[in-house]
Amino acid sequence: xxxxxxxxxxxxxxxxxxxxxxxxxxxxxxxxxxxxxxxxxxxxxxxxxxxxxxxxxxxxxxxxxxxxxxxxxxxxxxxxxxxxxxxxxxxxxxxxxxxxxxxxxxxxxxxxxxxxxxxxxxxxxxxxxxxxxxxxxxxxxxxxxxxxxxxxxxxxxxxxxxxxxxxxxxxxxxxxxxxxxxxxxxxxxxxxxxxx
Amino acid sequence: xxxxxxxxxxxxxxxxxxxxxxxxxxxxxxxxxxxxxxxxxxxxxxxxxxxxxxxxxxxxxxxxxxxxxxxxxxxxxxxxxxxxxxxxxxxxxxxxxxxxxxxxxxxxxxxxxxxxxxxxxxxxxxxxxxxxxxxxxxxxxxxxxxxxxxxxxxxxxxxxxxxxxxxxxxxxxxxxxxxxxxxxxxxxxxxxxxxxxxxxxxxxxxxxxxxxxxxxxxxxxxxxxxxxxxxxxxxxxxxxxxxxxxxxxxxxxxxxxxxxxxxxxxxxxxxxxxxxxxxxxxxxxxxxxxxxxxxxxxxxxxxxxxxxxxxxxxxxxxxxxxxxxxxxxxxxxxxxxxxxxxxxxxxxxxxxxxxxxxxxxxxxxxxxxxxxxxxxxxxxxxxxxxxxxxxxxxxxxxxxxxxxxxxxxxxxxxxxxxxxxxxxxxxxxxxxxxxxxxxxxxxxxxxxxxxxxxxxxxxxxxxxxxxxxxxxxxxxxxxxxxxxxxxxxxxxxxxxxxxxxxxxxxxxxxxxxxxxxxxxxxxxxxxxxxxxxxxxxxxxxxxxxxxxxxxxxxxxxxxxxxxxxxxxxxxx
Numbered sequence: 038x039x040x041x042x043x044x045x046x047x048x049x050x051x052x053x054x055x056x057x058x059x060x061x062x063x064x065x066x067x068x069x070x071x072x073x074x075x076x077x078x079x080x081x082x083x084x085x086x087x088x089x090x091x092x093x094x095x096x097x098x099x100x101x102x103x104x105x106x107x108x109x110x111x112x113x114x115x116x117x118x119x120x121x122x123x124x125x126x127x128x129x130x131x132x133x134x135x136x137x138x139x140x141x142x143x144x145x146x147x148x149x150x151x152x153x154x155x156x157x158x159x160x161x162x163x164x165x166x167x168x169x170x171x172x173x174x175x176x177x178x179x180x181x182x183x184x185x186x187x188x189x190x191x192x193x194x195x196x197x198x199x200x201x202x203x204x205x206x207x208x209x210x211x212x213x214x215x216x217x218x219x220x221x222x223x224x225x226x227x228x229x230x231x232x233x
Numbered sequence: 234x235x236x237x238x239x240x241x242x243x244x245x246x247x248x249x250x251x252x253x254x255x256x257x258x259x260x261x262x263x264x265x266x267x268x269x270x271x272x273x274x275x276x277x278x279x280x281x282x283x284x285x286x287x288x289x290x291x292x293x294x295x296x297x298x299x300x301x302x303x304x305x306x307x308x309x310x311x312x313x314x315x316x317x318x319x320x321x322x323x324x325x326x327x328x329x330x331x332x333x334x335x336x337x338x339x340x341x342x343x344x345x346x347x348x349x350x351x352x353x354x355x356x357x358x359x360x361x362x363x364x365x366x367x368x369x370x371x372x373x374x375x376x377x378x379x380x381x382x383x384x385x386x387x388x389x390x391x392x393x394x395x396x397x398x399x400x401x402x403x404x405x406x407x408x409x410x411x412x413x414x415x416x417x418x419x420x421x422x423x424x425x426x427x428x429x430x431x432x433x434x435x436x437x438x439x440x441x442x443x444x445x446x447x448x449x450x451x452x453x454x455x456x457x458x459x460x461x462x463x464x465x466x467x468x469x470x471x472x473x474x475x476x477x478x479x480x481x482x483x484x485x486x487x488x489x490x491x492x493x494x495x496x497x498x499x500x501x502x503x504x505x506x507x508x509x510x511x512x513x514x515x516x517x518x519x520x521x522x523x524x525x526x527x528x529x530x531x532x533x534x535x536x537x538x539x540x541x542x543x544x545x546x547x548x549x550x551x552x553x554x555x556x557x558x559x560x561x562x563x564x565x566x567x568x569x570x571x572x573x574x575x576x577x578x579x580x581x582x583x584x585x586x587x588x589x590x591x592x593x594x595x596x597x598x599x600x601x602x603x604x605x606x607x608x609x610x611x612x613x614x615x616x617x618x619x620x621x622x623x624x625x626x627x628x629x630x631x632x633x634x635x636x637x638x639x640x641x642x643x644x645x646x647x648x649x650x651x652x653x654x655x656x657x658x659x660x661x662x663x664x665x666x667x668x669x670x671x672x673x674x675x676x677x678x679x680x681x682x683x684x685x686x687x688x689x690x691x692x693x694x695x696x697x698x699x700x701x702x703x704x705x706x707x708x709x710x711x712x713x714x715x716x717x718x719x720x721x722x723x724x725x726x727x728x729x730x731x732x733x734x735x736x737x738x739x740x741x742x743x744x745x746x747x748x749x750x751x752x753x754x755x756x757x758x759x760x761x762x763x764x765x766x767x768x769x770x771x772x773x774x775x776x777x778x779x780x781x782x783x784x785x786x787x788x789x790x791x792x793x794x795x796x797x798x799x800x801x802x803x804x805x
Contacts, residue, residue: 213341223325226334226337
């Protein structure tokens with residue numbers, strides 16, 4: 038089992054938010070993450086990453102000055118990583134229960150304070166065998182669903198080196214799901230193409 | 234990955250584009266082309282093509298199988314169409330350089346559809362399998378898989394090649410013989426149609442070879458262009474073998490009306506035919522009405538003459554010392570018509586070389602020919618230089634009338650005695666330019682019309698070869714059992730081909746796709762369902778399939794013609 042990348046700080050059935058153990062160390066946008074519980078495992082797609090102060094309501098202030106910019110700011114202020122935090126939110130796309138992958142929402146959200154892990158390449162391969170989760174993503178409100186899917190497909194493609202036509206298969210799945218919305222489909226497909 | 238792995242199932246699902254049998258019983262070995270989405274038995278079905286089946290592979294006329302829940306349906310593709318899930322795709326199609334977009338959209342947002350007409354259905358229960366396919370009485374369930382028919386499917390529907398099943402050709406998309414049920418074929422009159430140059434005579438030759446080899450019927454071929462008996466040239470200029478070269482003389486004999494022409498080709502006819510004037514009846518003249526440009530009154534005058542002189546009517550009427558005015562007085566015929574009739578008979582009939590004053594003078598060539606037919610020998614009657622329609626129609630009608638009489642008598646005798654007198658053998662008469670014999674006017678009064686309509690009962694059927702089926706009487710057309718049709722371009726002819734065929738509308742599109750050479754659509758009594766075919770080539774391989782005597786006819790001909798020249802030197 039890999040080291041966890043974060044811990045759940047806010048949870049719901051449809052999505053969960055975790056704080057990364059290391060400031061700035063969030064899994065990439067569009068990647069698969071999981072929460073392993075004794076009886077079941079929740080899977081999610083990272084759709085939002087935010088960084089801010091540890092204290093809610095306390096905004097970070099500007100630290101740069103002449104000659105000290107960007108990475109140098111962190112070098113000069115080693116305490117920054119203690120007072121800043123990174124959070125990421127994952128959209129739940131399914132769960133595994135009784136050795137079976139279910140592509141609908143779990144009956145309960147993953148509990149608070151449980152560890153969130155990044156899925157390994159093998160898991161990505163298996164999760165992207167069936168693309169039914171596309172439907173969940175497309176239907177989710179108030180998330181950048183189109184960009185999320187494009188990013189996810191690009192990541193999955195890297196893991197699925199054994200299937201050169203994965204992007205095409207994913208594109209066709211999208212085309213089937215978005216048959217009534219050609220403009221949206223076109224947008225996502227163009228996002229996939231530019232990755233080539 | 235263990236069997237319990239949750240992803241294992243998913244893996245299988247991901248490949249579902251290739252093969253996904255809906256029913257566990259159906260063995261779908263062929264790749265799936267698409268899924269049935271809607272339709273009706275009457276109007277045909279519509280199937281959505283899978284993303285990986287290209288519309289360009291779906292030729293109209295393709296034989297496909299639909300694996301329904303309880304039945305297999307054997308169908309023909311009758312139309313191919315491009316569709317889209319939304320009009321937006323059509324309004325904003327991906328440009329040619331947008332390869333990925335095109336690939337994704339093809340088969341999903343924009344997809345192909347095929348129209349399918351079920352022709353036969355076969356239950357998957359083992360008992361029904363033995364009974365063979367039946368006409369469809371229902372349609373497959375929604376989302377049944379449409380698969381390309383494989384060899385096994387062709388065999389299940391058409392049967393295998395054997396002594397009585399003759400390979401006529403192969404389907405366009407695969408190398409599997411499609412066979413004709415010969416006993417069923419000769420049971421009824423048949424037609425070979427197609428515009429000129431599409432290979433009708435090759436097709437006819439193939440059919441004749443099949444019938445001769447199997448022995449299911451005896452053939453009489455009225456060979457207008459002398460192309461069936463001995464070698465003749467194909468359209469590409471090659472010499473192809475005639476029936477007499479492919480079968481021994483105990484099986485096939487060639488008679489001629491024109492011994493000179495036969496001799497010029499250094500072949501020896503097996504017999505010579507002459508027609509006695511007293512064998513020509515008014516019916517024959519009526520058939521030639523158009524060719525002789527006679528008006529109906531002239532035909533009536535002919536009847537009056539026949540009443541007056543009986544069978545000698547032509548001889549008497551055309552005699553030099555005939556007093557026409559006196560005859561008009563005696564018979565009440567129309568003077569001018571009678572004179573015209575006389576003039577034309579002299580100009581066109583009595584002047585024919587093979588027409589003799591009477592039967593005894595004509596000797597027994599015709600009797601010998603009929604005796605040969607009765608013994609089951611196949612007869613090719615060559616016309617030599619008499620290749621115009623008039624002598625052809627005259628001779629064919631006279632001979633066929635005689636055969637008709639003999640066969641009818643024999644069958645009646647067989648029926649009355651019921652003591653084991655054998656019925657006459659099945660006889661198939663091949664005529665070319667059939668619309669001249671079987672047009673609505675002629676069919677009503679000539680022997681060919683009678684045969685086409687009812688001679689099935691008397692074991693005589695026709696093989697009509699024609700390029701203008703629309704000229705043939707509807708009633709006759711509807712009696713034609715098996716139709717083998719090469720390319721036709723005239724709408725009226727196409728219409729005629731499908732006279733009396735149910736569900737013909739769908740086949741019209743299939744007919745329209747035939748190549749101009751070596752392709753034909755076969756439908757009717759001798760095949761379980763219509764199918765477009767690539768006609769089997771008439772070549773060395775075919776010759777050798779016919780039997781040992783076809784092995785080296787070249788040698789045999791050379792030997793025979795040498796003997797012939799010694800016996801009948803050219804200057805004689």
